[in-house]
Amino acid sequence: MQSRTPASRTGRPRSxxxxxxxxxxxxxxxxxxxxxxxxxxxxxxxxxxxxTTLYRRWAGKNELVVDAVAELFDELELPDRxxxxxxxxxxxxxxxxxxxxxxxxxxxxxxxxxxxxDDALRERIRDSIVERQMCLVLEGRARAQLRGELPPEPDxxxxxxxxxxxxxxxxxxxxxxxxVSGKPADEEWVRDFTRVLLLGxxxxxxx
Amino acid sequence: MQSRTPASRTGRPRSxxxxxxxxxxxxxxxxxxxxxxxxxxxxxxxxxxxxTTLYRRWAGKNELVVDAVAELFDELELPDRxxxxxxxxxxxxxxxxxxxxxxxxxxxxxxxxxxxxDDALRERIRDSIVERQMCLVLEGRARAQLRGELPPEPDxxxxxxxxxxxxxxxxxxxxxxxxVSGKPADEEWVRDFTRVLLLGxxxxxxx
DNA sequence: GAGCTTTCGCTACGAGTCGTAGCGTAATAC
DNA sequence: GTATTACGCTACGACTCGTAGCGAAAGCTC
Numbered sequence: 001m002q003s004r005t006p007a008s009r010t011g012r013p014r015s016x017x018x019x020x021x022x023x024x025x026x027x028x029x030x031x032x033x034x035x036x037x038x039x040x041x042x043x044x045x046x047x048x049x050x051x052t053t054l055y056r057r058w059a060g061k062n063e064l065v066v067d068a069v070a071e072l073f074d075e076l077e078l079p080d081r082x083x084x085x086x087x088x089x090x091x092x093x094x095x096x097x098x099x100x101x102x103x104x105x106x107x108x109x110x111x112x113x114x115x116x117x118d119d120a121l122r123e124r125i126r127d128s129i130v131e132r133q134m135c136l137v138l139e140g141r142a143r144a145q146l147r148g149e150l151p152p153e154p155d156x157x158x159x160x161x162x163x164x165x166x167x168x169x170x171x172x173x174x175x176x177x178x179x180v181s182g183k184p185a186d187e188e189w190v191r192d193f194t195r196v197l198l199l200g201x202x203x204x205x206x207x
Numbered sequence: 208m209q210s211r212t213p214a215s216r217t218g219r220p221r222s223x224x225x226x227x228x229x230x231x232x233x234x235x236x237x238x239x240x241x242x243x244x245x246x247x248x249x250x251x252x253x254x255x256x257x258x259t260t261l262y263r264r265w266a267g268k269n270e271l272v273v274d275a276v277a278e279l280f281d282e283l284e285l286p287d288r289x290x291x292x293x294x295x296x297x298x299x300x301x302x303x304x305x306x307x308x309x310x311x312x313x314x315x316x317x318x319x320x321x322x323x324x325d326d327a328l329r330e331r332i333r334d335s336i337v338e339r340q341m342c343l344v345l346e347g348r349a350r351a352q353l354r355g356e357l358p359p360e361p362d363x364x365x366x367x368x369x370x371x372x373x374x375x376x377x378x379x380x381x382x383x384x385x386x387v388s389g390k391p392a393d394e395e396w397v398r399d400f401t402r403v404l405l406l407g408x409x410x411x412x413x414x
Numbered sequence: 415g416a417g418c419t420t421t422c423g424c425t426a427c428g429a430g431t432c433g434t435a436g437c438g439t440a441a442t443a444c
Numbered sequence: 445g446t447a448t449t450a451c452g453c454t455a456c457g458a459c460t461c462g463t464a465g466c467g468a469a470a471g472c473t474c
Binding site: 034035036061062102105106107108109110112113114116117118122125126130161162164165167168169171172173174175176177179180181182183188189192193195196197198199200201203204 | 241242243268269309312313314315316317319320321323324325329332333337368369371372374375376378379380381382383384386387388389390395396399400402403404405406407408410411
Binding site for chain 4: 217219220225259
């Protein structure tokens with residue numbers, strides 16, 4: 001997860017329990033202290049490991065928090081709810097529930113801010129968080145096309161553009177609602193949002 | 208701006224030049240160092256003022272960066288471009304141009320992350336940044352209703368809900384596109400986005 | 415078991431930043 | 445002139461950082 005295993009077959013293996021303890025301690029510290037006041041020494045104490053162990057596994061605070069927050073998004077799923085509208089509403093509510101947690105709020109935005117000046121960090125975020133969400137968009141779209149709710153797009157370039165647009169609109173709206181506006185993305189809001197988005201998409205696909 | 212002037216009529220007044228120098232130095236440091244490596248001592252040196260002067264005016268790094276970033280959004284305007292679509296495209300492009308600057312990217316997201324654990328900071332961000340953008344949404348909507356492009360909404364509660372939704376969709380999509388996806392919100396993207404949004408809004412208002 | 419390899423916990427360290435206090439000086443209002 | 449406030453400067457203890465070195469522990473191979 002955090003560092004490549006360079007084919008080290010011999011020697012004492014790294015404690016997997018330490019990994020989970022460290023990541024859980026990181027989330028706990030994020031809740032209590034927030035990003036700026038979180039220190040690696042404190043995380044090590046909470047996890048019951050030595051500070052040096054942390055530095056042996058992660059390059060720094062950024063990488064550690066990315067991994068700790070990424071685990072929160074593992075629970076994202078997209079079960080078939082029968083219609084595109086229901087699928088969107090379901091996954092948006094899941095996404096909103098994750099973002100409602102304090103460790104996600106402060107942690108996620110902070111690492112995104114740092115990633116604007118660190119290409120490696122940006123790539124790490126993309127691989128462990130963004131990519132997974134993008135797959136959900138692709139899955140939901142393919143499902144809707146099978147149902148006939150969305151027309152098939154033959155041009156791969158335009159298709160990619162549409163997927164990117166949908167992704168930014170969905171994830172961006174939920175994030176902005178939760179973090180900037182500071183209001184809950186509850187069922188009422190999600191219903192309104194899904195309605196506008198679907199009408200826009202079907203209308204744009206009409207011509 | 209940063210601290211209330213408690214009716215202090217006598218004594219040496221605060222240097223206004225120092226204010227602008229400090230805020231400019233803060234943005235410069237944001238570009239070169241990013242949020243996490245930015246130190247108040249460094250900003251003071253760049254601005255040519257003593258470190259103590261900084262602490263006399265701002266409570267800390269968060270408040271300073273909010274003020275420094277807020278000035279970037281002063282240039283947001285909403286000239287009448289003749290149609291709702293043109294108005295939206297214009298202001299979104301302006302917004303995207305601001306967010307493309309490195310000082311806005313790293314600074315804005317960082318203070319938003321911090322604001323999740325600091326109510327006073329959240330209020331400060333709302334007053335100096337978010338509120339101004341919200342006014343643009345209201346202005347554009349009123350103009351579109353005069354043109355007949357959007358129906359008037361009599362119910363004030365539902366009207367407020369719609370405005371909030373539009374605001375989160377517009378600002379959220381641009382921010383997510385620029386900062387998370389890491390792709391430019393160029394004219395092509397803005398055109399696609401505006402099309403979907405407008406179709407969704409007019410469709411949602413139809414019934 | 416013996417021996418090798420890697421990880422772990424612990425301690426200590428210099429370097430850097432924080433936010434504040436104290437002082438003398440500069441600039442304005444009355 | 446005098447009062448009042450802001451300013452620049454220095455110094456300070458407290459804290460965090462990231463690293464180095466050490467002995468002990470845990471696993472693999474033979």
